[in-house]
Amino acid sequence: MPPNFFLKLNMVQKRPFNDEESYEGSSKHHRQLDYTNQLVSFLQFVHAEDKAQPPNTSGEVVVSFKEGDEKHEITSELPLPTEKDRANEEEKGAEAPFYLLLSPERYNADRHIRRIVVHSEETHGSLLESPPHKLVPIGPDYQADIPEWGAPGAKNASESSDGFEPVTLFPLGLESHLSENCDVQNKLGGICVIAMPESPLFANNDDEAGHGRTDCNCEDSDSVRCVRKHIKEARENLWTALGQERFSELGFSDMGEVVAEKWSQEEELLFREVVFSNPVSSGNNFWDHLSTVFPSRTKRDIVSYYFNVLVLQTRSVQNRYDPMNIDSDDEEWRGIVESEDDEGGSDDEEEGDSVVESPGCYGDPYARNEILDNGSREYDGSVPFEGFSDCEHVKLSCDEDPIDSSSRCHLGSFVGRSGGDSHEYVLEHCETKLWDVGCSTWPKTEVEFLPTCSMIEEVFGLGSLEYMAGDGKGLS
Amino acid sequence: MRSKEKISYFYDGDVGSVYFGPNHPMKPHRLCMTHHLVLSYELHKKMEIYRPHKAYPAELAQFHSADYVEFLHRITPDTQHLFPNELAKYNLGEDCPVFENLFEFCQIYAGGTIDAARRLNNGICDIAINWAGGLHHAKKCEASGFCYINDLVLGILELLKYHARVLYIDIDVHHGDGVEEAFYFTDRVMTVSFHKYGDLFFPGTGDVKEIGEKEGKFYAINVPLKDGIDDASFNRLFKTIIAKVVETYLPGVIVLQCGADSLAGDRLGCFNLSIDGAYLPVIEELLCVCVLFGKIVTLLPFILFILCASHAECVRFVKKFNLPLLVTGGGGYTKENVARCWTVETGVLLDTDLPNEIPENDYSKYFAPENTLKIPSGYIENLNTKSYISTIKMQVLENLRCIQHAPSVQMQEVPPDFYIPDFDEDEQNPDERVDQHTQDKQIQRDDEYYEGDNDNDHTMDDV
Numbered sequence: 001m002p003p004n005f006f007l008k009l010n011m012v013q014k015r016p017f018n019d020e021e022s023y024e025g026s027s028k029h030h031r032q033l034d035y036t037n038q039l040v041s042f043l044q045f046v047h048a049e050d051k052a053q054p055p056n057t058s059g060e061v062v063v064s065f066k067e068g069d070e071k072h073e074i075t076s077e078l079p080l081p082t083e084k085d086r087a088n089e090e091e092k093g094a095e096a097p098f099y100l101l102l103s104p105e106r107y108n109a110d111r112h113i114r115r116i117v118v119h120s121e122e123t124h125g126s127l128l129e130s131p132p133h134k135l136v137p138i139g140p141d142y143q144a145d146i147p148e149w150g151a152p153g154a155k156n157a158s159e160s161s162d163g164f165e166p167v168t169l170f171p172l173g174l175e176s177h178l179s180e181n182c183d184v185q186n187k188l189g190g191i192c193v194i195a196m197p198e199s200p201l202f203a204n205n206d207d208e209a210g211h212g213r214t215d216c217n218c219e220d221s222d223s224v225r226c227v228r229k230h231i232k233e234a235r236e237n238l239w240t241a242l243g244q245e246r247f248s249e250l251g252f253s254d255m256g257e258v259v260a261e262k263w264s265q266e267e268e269l270l271f272r273e274v275v276f277s278n279p280v281s282s283g284n285n286f287w288d289h290l291s292t293v294f295p296s297r298t299k300r301d302i303v304s305y306y307f308n309v310l311v312l313q314t315r316s317v318q319n320r321y322d323p324m325n326i327d328s329d330d331e332e333w334r335g336i337v338e339s340e341d342d343e344g345g346s347d348d349e350e351e352g353d354s355v356v357e358s359p360g361c362y363g364d365p366y367a368r369n370e371i372l373d374n375g376s377r378e379y380d381g382s383v384p385f386e387g388f389s390d391c392e393h394v395k396l397s398c399d400e401d402p403i404d405s406s407s408r409c410h411l412g413s414f415v416g417r418s419g420g421d422s423h424e425y426v427l428e429h430c431e432t433k434l435w436d437v438g439c440s441t442w443p444k445t446e447v448e449f450l451p452t453c454s455m456i457e458e459v460f461g462l463g464s465l466e467y468m469a470g471d472g473k474g475l476s
Numbered sequence: 477m478r479s480k481e482k483i484s485y486f487y488d489g490d491v492g493s494v495y496f497g498p499n500h501p502m503k504p505h506r507l508c509m510t511h512h513l514v515l516s517y518e519l520h521k522k523m524e525i526y527r528p529h530k531a532y533p534a535e536l537a538q539f540h541s542a543d544y545v546e547f548l549h550r551i552t553p554d555t556q557h558l559f560p561n562e563l564a565k566y567n568l569g570e571d572c573p574v575f576e577n578l579f580e581f582c583q584i585y586a587g588g589t590i591d592a593a594r595r596l597n598n599g600i601c602d603i604a605i606n607w608a609g610g611l612h613h614a615k616k617c618e619a620s621g622f623c624y625i626n627d628l629v630l631g632i633l634e635l636l637k638y639h640a641r642v643l644y645i646d647i648d649v650h651h652g653d654g655v656e657e658a659f660y661f662t663d664r665v666m667t668v669s670f671h672k673y674g675d676l677f678f679p680g681t682g683d684v685k686e687i688g689e690k691e692g693k694f695y696a697i698n699v700p701l702k703d704g705i706d707d708a709s710f711n712r713l714f715k716t717i718i719a720k721v722v723e724t725y726l727p728g729v730i731v732l733q734c735g736a737d738s739l740a741g742d743r744l745g746c747f748n749l750s751i752d753g754a755y756l757p758v759i760e761e762l763l764c765v766c767v768l769f770g771k772i773v774t775l776l777p778f779i780l781f782i783l784c785a786s787h788a789e790c791v792r793f794v795k796k797f798n799l800p801l802l803v804t805g806g807g808g809y810t811k812e813n814v815a816r817c818w819t820v821e822t823g824v825l826l827d828t829d830l831p832n833e834i835p836e837n838d839y840s841k842y843f844a845p846e847n848t849l850k851i852p853s854g855y856i857e858n859l860n861t862k863s864y865i866s867t868i869k870m871q872v873l874e875n876l877r878c879i880q881h882a883p884s885v886q887m888q889e890v891p892p893d894f895y896i897p898d899f900d901e902d903e904q905n906p907d908e909r910v911d912q913h914t915q916d917k918q919i920q921r922d923d924e925y926y927e928g929d930n931d932n933d934h935t936m937d938d939v
Contacts, residue, residue, distance in 0.1 A: 134681045136653070136656065142616055142617075143657065144616070147633055148637070149636065189590065189592075190528045193525040194520050196523070222845075233836070234835065235838065250489075251508070254489055255838045255839070280498040287497070299576035303505075307493075313841075315841040315842050
């Protein structure tokens with residue numbers, strides 16, 4: 001069963017992220033707290049009518065709660081609101097609450113006082129639909145201990161006639177040293193990654209920051225190749241500007257699809273297989289399986305790969321081909337499989353099939369340096385990616401572009417399933433020598449692309465395109 | 477325009493690589509996306525970037541109970557089944573699942589806010605940003621609403637060592653209950669929260685009548701709203717109330733929680749706010765007498781497309797007070813919109829207008845196909861009638877007057893001269909953002925130079 005999020009999610013659900021899940025808009029406060037010395041976990045307000053009493057004659061509220069295994073009840077009379085009261089409350093825009101303080105002897109009074117507000121209107125209305133509004137709990141378990149004002153060394157306002165706040169602990173001039181000395185910075189909190197420019201008067205640097213996207217001159221603008229190329233350029237620019245150390249310190253080495261470079265091809269295939277075979281909507285949790293399947297990988301690595309590679313690649317497809325239904329948190333959206341398989345393809349187009357996009361086209365320039373230096377080939381055995389890279393294949397323009405000889409991208413495509421015989425793939429024209437590395441198992445043929453929409457209809461039947469466009473959930 | 481202030485920005489890459497669980501709406505990966513987008517716009521050239529220290533358990537225990545911190549420290553997904561009672565006691569397991577690296581995650585985001593507060597205290601920066609922070613639901617002894625450690629309370633406690641009065645502003649769609657509760661009894665922290673209220677909306681507190689107690693009475697402000705509030709209404713309300721709060725309370729520092737779930741299109745939220753304005757048609761039905769081309773013309777009715785202010789406008793407005801400012805993230809469950817929002821707001825804090833076209837970056841695919849910072853408008857019906865908003869505003873302002881007239885509330889701390897933007901709702905021209913008037917306003921109270929610690933008639937109860 002998928003986890004049932006109470007409280008924040010149940011009370012909040014305005015835009016369910018999974019239509020299939022049902023969340024209780026419960027009127028009860030589901031708080032099962034089993035304090036050893038404290039009470040009340042379960043509060044339930046029972047409408048007077050449930051007590052078989054005539055309505056409108058008494059505004060009686062029964063508060064029942066559990067203390068451990070015992071059930072207690074408190075019955076209280078509430079004043080009946082008159083018509084005038086109701087009108088007044090309407091005008092005020094707020095309701096006059098009735099404060100019901102649960103009797104202190106049932107609690108360790110110093111520790112736990114939880115007050116419940118019952119709006120008097122609701123005694124006649126539907127207590128079950130409109131539960132009491134919570135009040136702020138008070139007691140030493142709730143409020144913070146406020147420190148004294150005026151740290152040692154700081155000036156007191158009372159000593160100052162001009163009313164300046166005590167702010168500086170360090171003499172002037174030390175500040176400039178601080179920018180250079182990270183150890184000192186550490187004492188103040190935090191390790192400096194990027195300091196302010198040293199020139200005291202940095203010029204109006206509007207030109208240096210805040211630039212947006214510039215139009216590219218690519219013929220295949222917005223294609224996968226184009227996007228890849230520009231992302232790669234952006235990374236290189238940043239790397240050049242920041243330097244290797246800062247580049248890593250800022251976390252760039254672990255961002256984006258370059259993360260895939262730390263994973264072997266087999267691992268990537270396995271990752272996808274685990275994720276797609278254990279959809280959450282079926283009550284599975286692929287995360288548990290991932291940890292089992294990759295015992296040497298930390299959870300951090302797994303999460304990083306998931307978001308930086310897998311989800312991103314899914315975005316690449318969905319945001320392009322189903323832009324009206326973009327949902328980056330839909331963890332089960334599967335791209336459309338486009339296939340022409342020389343080996344006959346797989347008959348069962350399961351929902352586990354996915355579009356796999358290649359991350360292998362770019363990476364840290366630093367990491368790639370040794371590869372570039374090796375002039376004979378662009379991929380080197382030391383690269384974990386093993387010289388085989390995939391690209392998303394659904395874009396028609398892909399196959400029409402001659403591969404730029406300077407491009408490191410292999411335009412081939414690959415739809416991931418483990419095992420060689422069930423692979424579906426499309427390969428395009430590419431430089432033969434690039435395929436020599438580790439790719440001998442893949443036939444080099446050219447396959448004609450069909451338009452995506454006709455592929456969808458062919459695979460899933462007529463009318464499926466509209467269905468998917470409307471649902472946005474892809475295959476389910 | 478160059479930013480005059482010095483801005484410190486906190487980020488640790490490890491904060492984004494935790495996972496709450498399948499289908500859980502809280503996705504810390506949004507922080508990686510935000511960070512990357514900020515850097516793609518090259519905003520790192522205008523601010524200092526720090527990797528925060530990981531908060532020590534002892535630091536977390538400045539607010540939270542020691543046993544709760546210890547439990548958070550020790551519990552893992554593999555062992556949680558052994559501690560059902562404690563899980564229930566600390567409200568862990570459902571909304572607040574136990575996941576791998578949970579404690580480290582808490583240490584990072586809390587460490588960021590604590591470091592931010594310390595830098596502000598020492599005057600090393602004017603504005604400090606920690607988008608990973610802002611988890612405002614966490615309570616002293618339990619987790620709540622996807623929040624485990626309340627970094628805001630910890631940061632405010634740091635600030636309270638150097639400032640007599642701290643103003644906390646919360647524009648998350650959910651009530652900032654954890655922060656309000658922590659400071660419910662004290663007047664040294666004024667908490668102001670704008671949030672959706674009613675219809676079983678989490679957390680259930682935040683009624684306008686919640687105003688604090690004891691010495692803290694009138695020092696908690698709640699602005700409960702209904703579904704679908706739009707830019708214009710929200711910003712008018714925000715500016716009116718905040719201007720009055722600052723004028724009355726005279727804080728030494730402001731903490732601003734910028735939960736992005738108040739944006740239109742949020743997975744859990746229900747407001748219609750844009751990130752930084754949208755051109756919306758507004759039908760003006762007032763009789764207007766205008767001088768047009770030398771002639772007096774009566775226009776009735778007419779349609780204006782006005783640039784309505786927005787989520788980022790709140791940040792812009794608060795920044796104008798020129799007070800030390802600690803900015804945090806918070807809720808936000810549509811990742812790409814969160815990244816957009818906090819990037820825009822980083823730009824706002826740096827006085828940098830960002831071009832709408834998002835530059836290429838590793839996460840470009842999240843922003844395709846439009847690749848713009850703007851998000852689509854919201855379509856939730858606005859249930860906040862003018863009279864409702866007016867009622868709420870009146871109640872809030874009335875409560876604020878109680879502070880003004882209370883002679884017992886002395887102001888220990890004299891903040892430096894600061895500017896309060898002149899904001900008169902009736903005269904506001906919605907076409908323009910709030911202008912900076914040429915004349916600075918300086919506000920001093922007669923009883924400001926009160927010596928000593930006894931700022932109240934009765935003993936201040938430092939609970």
